[in-house]
């Protein structure tokens with residue numbers, strides 16, 4: 001998030017949510033790894049034995065490359081501290097939302113108060129402001 | 131739970147960030163496009179039950195309107211509504227306005243040109259022979275440039291962020307890049323670079339990725355933003371949501387293989403496709419679990435809070451469609467259901483049951499906020515909800531079951547006309563369901579109009595009130 | 604960007620995305636470099652030519668209006684004229700086929716499953732799609748009507764004209780839309796697009812040895828039980844068309 005984090009909270013993953021995350025991660029990673037190696041094997045077999053293999057080869061080469069791309073981006077995220085304090089953004093974002101709303105409400109109330117009679121209302125102005 | 135603002139200077143004001151007029155324009159034009167698109171579905175649907183009052187009129191050719199239907203839904207309704215939503219969410223999340231407001235308006239008008247050009251082109255018979263990419267070839271570059279500008283416009287505020295990002299922004303960032311690439315892949319490669327079966331492979335991947343890499347990330351990102359706000363509490367686990375994101379990134383493209391199951395060499399696909407689909411299934415489960423754990427304890431919101439109800443209905447459908455996907459990727463099912471109405475049922479369930487429901491939920495939330503009023507009538511909102519949910523449930527169920535029958539009849543070598551005769555009653559039921567959906571949408575549009583008029587009246591009364599105050603003073 | 608490690612990762616990530624994108628185009632091109640894409644001119648085979656001349660005979664006036672006078676004297680000039688016009692017609696026909704979204708109701712792909720080879724004809728192979736008229740490829744995703752990839756030669760040109768003009772006049776209860784705007788008022792007066800569309804339909808599958816292909820249900824493994832099979836096995840085939 002922006003320049004925020006005014007509220008420092010302990011952001012350690014709690015026990016239950018850590019394990020849920022970990023278990024789901026494993027459940028996803030293992031079958032995918034198996035599937036991926038399987039496809040790779042098939043790919044090699046096909047390439048060896050069939051001329052029509054382009055059907056298989058084109059998408060698979062593609063997937064390999066795209067996944068590599070994601071892999072590097074993932075590391076980039078890690079290096080940039082995207083996954084430290086994992087649970088913090090979900091709170092700071094909400095607090096920020098509330099502040100935005102409160103600030104806007106305050107502003108509009110203020111404006112409505114010192115509205116002069118023939119000027120456009122705050123709503124009209126906020127629509128026209130852009 | 132609401133915290134009072136302590137110091138006000140540290141945060142930019144909402145109306146400096148968000149261009150509400152643009153959001154409003156996008157949401158309203160999306161609703162209009164949905165009405166047009168549904169008309170297209172109607173024309174085609176009536177043709178199928180052999181009742182076509184416009185038979186023989188070239189510009190009302192059901193085939194052409196079928197393409198208006200799908201493209202209107204994708205580029206008119208879904209894309210417009212998403213853009214409106216993005217103009218609200220991205221600046222608020224990043225606390226920075228988009229790159230340039232003039233650019234935003236330019237994109238808005240360019241997009242209207244793209245959509246209207248597509249509709250006109252399709253009706254004139256200029257379609258490009260690519261499913262979901264029927265946009266005539268002469269519009270493709272404009273659409274591509276538009277998507278590029280969208281990415282630039284919204285990436286500008288996101289780029290400046292430091293530290294851990296909220297999951298919504300992960301999804302959105304990914305969607306901007308993916309959509310651009312996917313569109314280019316689907317519209318230019320099969321047209322200019324490759325042809326024949328390999329182009330078919332690209333086309334299959336394109337349909338698949340358009341749903342998975344454009345609509346899905348934007349949809350989920352949106353849910354991660356709006357649901358906590360509506361429920362006034364954070365998402366259950368942010369870590370889990372990131373697992374969901376990266377899971378999608380890594381494994382979604384892999385399942386695209388199920389579009390090739392009918393190709394000359396299906397054997398190689400059998401093993402991997404099933405497993406990677408299981409993986410995606412798990413990813414989906416993490417996301418769904420996360421949301422249902424979030425609403426736990428606030429279940430009454432489902433009753434009182436309309437947007438929440440739309441959102442969670444969509445999630446239930448999402449889970450169902452993904453379950454269906456798991457079957458679809460198997461060879462056994464492909465043999466049976468490919469080319470049948472099962473696929474059409476699936477498509478409606480995803481596009482209407484999930485993403486449209488979410489977008490409608492967002493519209494229901496945002497429009498009154500922008501107009502600074504309440505919806506005109508709670509009853510109308512309820513009717514809108516129930517009509518559309520009952521409609522889509524009937525339609526999806528009807529078509530999916532019909533697809534199975536069709537598959538078996540084809541395999542049994544029943545005469546083609548028998549299959550048609552068998553399908554007609556089912557198609558008729560689909561039209562009834564479609565009528566419910568269409569009615570719900572017309573009701574919604576009427577409701578929008580009424581609410582808008584109400585907002586105007588309220589503003590007038592307010593102005594009069596303050597004038598009176600000023601006079602007495 | 605490159606000053607630290609994470610920047611390298613970022614660039615690498617984007618690079619592989621780009622590579623994935625490019626490979627979509629490059630891999631197939633490499634794979635198929637020995638199978639060049641055929642042009643419409645190369646696709647005009649004797650079967651197509653036969654149908655084209657048949658169109659000229661059956662619909663002389665509309666044909667003349669659409670393509671001009673067929674040279675009277677046999678010889679290379681006439682051959683060339685016919686081939687050229689036929690190629691043109693294939694292109695126009697294909698444009699109508701896409702523009703009208705016929706491909707959203709008809710596939711052009713016979714799968715090796717579901718008894719499709721019995722119903723429609725030989726299973727599709729990759730080389731069949733290696734030509735200009737399959738750019739973008741017309742596999743289709745939906746079958747409201749039957750597969751058309753082996754349609755050529757199965758019906759007469761008259762049949763197609765009448766069918767396109769008003770499908771349910773031939774097949775009672777057909778949900779296929781009528782395409783009256785490809786005719787000048789009646790089925791015996793197809794306009795240029797109409798003639799071209801018919802030729803395009805006759806072209807489909809004309810490259811196969813087993814052309815024209817008619818359903819042959821005799822060898823079906825799914826024969827009806829004895830009691831019911833008193834009717835000749837070919838009955839469904841006959842019952843279907845008419």
Ligand code: HEM
Nearest residue numbers: 168171172174175203473474477481482486564567568745
């Ligand atoms: C008013 C109600 C609707 C009716 C009567 C209707 C009818 C139809 C018909 C007749 C088709 C062609 C099916 C075929 O080729 O057999 C179709 C396709 C489709 N419709 Fe709808 N539709 C409706 C609403 C919607 C909505 C609201 C959406 C999405 C938001 C949608 C998304 C789609 C999609 C994605 C397809 C393509 C299916 C495919 O090619 O597999 N439809 N619809």
